[in-house]
Amino acid sequence: MAALALRCAGHRRLLSRLSPSFCVPHVVPMGTTAKEEMSRFWEKNTKSNRPLSPHVSIYKWSLPMAMSITHRGTGVALSLGVSLFGLAALVLPQPFPHYLALVKSLSLSPALIYSAKFALAFPFSYHTWNGVRHLAWDMGKGFKIPQVNQSGVLVLILTLLSAAGLAAM
Numbered sequence: 001m002a003a004l005a006l007r008c009a010g011h012r013r014l015l016s017r018l019s020p021s022f023c024v025p026h027v028v029p030m031g032t033t034a035k036e037e038m039s040r041f042w043e044k045n046t047k048s049n050r051p052l053s054p055h056v057s058i059y060k061w062s063l064p065m066a067m068s069i070t071h072r073g074t075g076v077a078l079s080l081g082v083s084l085f086g087l088a089a090l091v092l093p094q095p096f097p098h099y100l101a102l103v104k105s106l107s108l109s110p111a112l113i114y115s116a117k118f119a120l121a122f123p124f125s126y127h128t129w130n131g132v133r134h135l136a137w138d139m140g141k142g143f144k145i146p147q148v149n150q151s152g153v154l155v156l157i158l159t160l161l162s163a164a165g166l167a168a169m
Helices: 002-018 020-026 034-048 063-091 096-105 110-138 145-168
Strands: none
Touching (some): 063 145, 110 145
16 A cells, blocks of 8 residues: 555656646746847848858869769768668569569660669769778878879779779679
8 A cells, every 4th residue: 555655656746747837937938039030140241241151152163172072962872872772672562683674675775784884883983982082081191282182183083993894894
């Protein structure tokens, strides 16, 4: 009987701690909303006639900048591609060899098949070689501007060669 009474008391105590009424008195109201803060921010910047900073138009495009953007893009594309391929493997009713035979039955030209394979191999090769470049940077190597440009050109050459090799398989 005592155990049941302790259990009920503990249960009531726990419910009173978890109820919304327990938390509400301790909440401090916000002075302004996010919408008000944003409108105040834009009013201040409009009055000062300052450009947005940093603005894309003031930068001269360089190889490292373009390669950084491309590295992020290939990472997203590879992630989406693997996810969609895995989802297709789960959802499609036939096994993979059936769809491979279907593609072979289309009698596509070798140039078209090579181009498609190259288009699939290029992002993989680029992301891999640029990842190796980033690993070198993580070790503190190659941060001088000439080295950054040289490693960028090397990544592009290795990407084209390895993608061509993979597509030729």
